[in-house]
Amino acid sequence: MLTLERHERILALLKQQKIAKLHELVEATGASESTIRRDLSILEDDHKLKRIHGGASFLSRKSEEPSLLEKKTQHTTEKDAIGKHAASLVENNDCIYVDAGSTTEAILPHITAKNVTVVTNGLNIIEAALLQNLKVYVLAGYVKTGTRAFVGKAAAESIKQYRFDLAFIGTNGIDVSFGYSTPDPEEASIKAAAIAQSNLAYMVSDPSKFRQTSFTKIADLNEASLITIDYGDDDYLEELSEYTRVEAVKQ
Structure with a gap:
């Protein structure tokens, strides 16, 4: 899977469930943990997600709040x-x-x-x-x-x-x-x-x-x-x- 495709799949999963664990992202992309960690760092630097302990969370708008x-x-x-x-x-x-x-x-x-x-x-x-x-x-x-x-x-x-x-x-x-x-x-x-x-x-x-x-x-x-x-x-x-x-x- 190409890097861009992995990033799109990671963001799609986060948009769907708001939070994703590292193992879920590995399963969704077929990539290794080290590759996913690098992807998350890149996407966080681009302000597209937030890394959390053991995974990542969807970057919501400032005025949005979960129920x-x-x-x-x-x-x-x-x-x-x-x-x-x-x-x-x-x-x-x-x-x-x-x-x-x-x-x-x-x-x-x-x-x-x-x-x-x-x-x-x-x-x-x-x-x-x-x-x-x-x-x-x-x-x-x-x-x-x-x-x-x-x-x-x-x-x-x-x-x-x-x-x-x-x-x-x-x-x-x-x-x-x-x-x-x-x-x-x-x-x-x-x-x-x-x-x-x-x-x-x-x-x-x-x-x-x-x-x-x-x-x-x-x-x-x-x-x-x-x-x-x-x-x-x-x-x-x-x-x-x-x-x-x-x-x-x-x-």
Whole structure:
């Protein structure tokens, strides 16, 4: 198979399923792993995809965002590890903000602290928190179809009445220059407010968001610590640690 044909097949597979593992690309093209790795480097340099640990992801537009259902099928092992670590930071009697999202949802099943109060703008977070017998307060607003998040003027007004011991926030992009970012300005404003109104704020994200920027900035890196995964082969973690506190879970 010619190089151009391999590249077209790689991009077609990524467009179809958004993320592809290295072995899937090898099977789809019939090429060796070393050849695929070179192809991915070339395509990433051409801004046609993003390399991630063990494969590649589709390079979406700045304003595009996967639905919650799509997110729940991606990086599930990493999200569970991040959720477990985040939950270990929650202490008895804490009032915490848990942002809408699939990574934040992974925190709830691991919370063992007593008398914890949860405030959220996530439809999915409500059910997950109730399953853990946690006290739940919900922001006002309308619910976005894709992310199941409460947003809008009412949500922005209602969050002002709360203060949090801890806030756990999801992000679509992590970049040393642009900071944390997300596609929707309305969601970004809620996330930023939660960070500002918490004693300690944590962004929870797997490394697929590294070196990525979305349409709207949430906050600078130093405004929230980062809980993520350490695969052991990404020097970007060291670079990020120059700008914010990084708690990296070993994989």
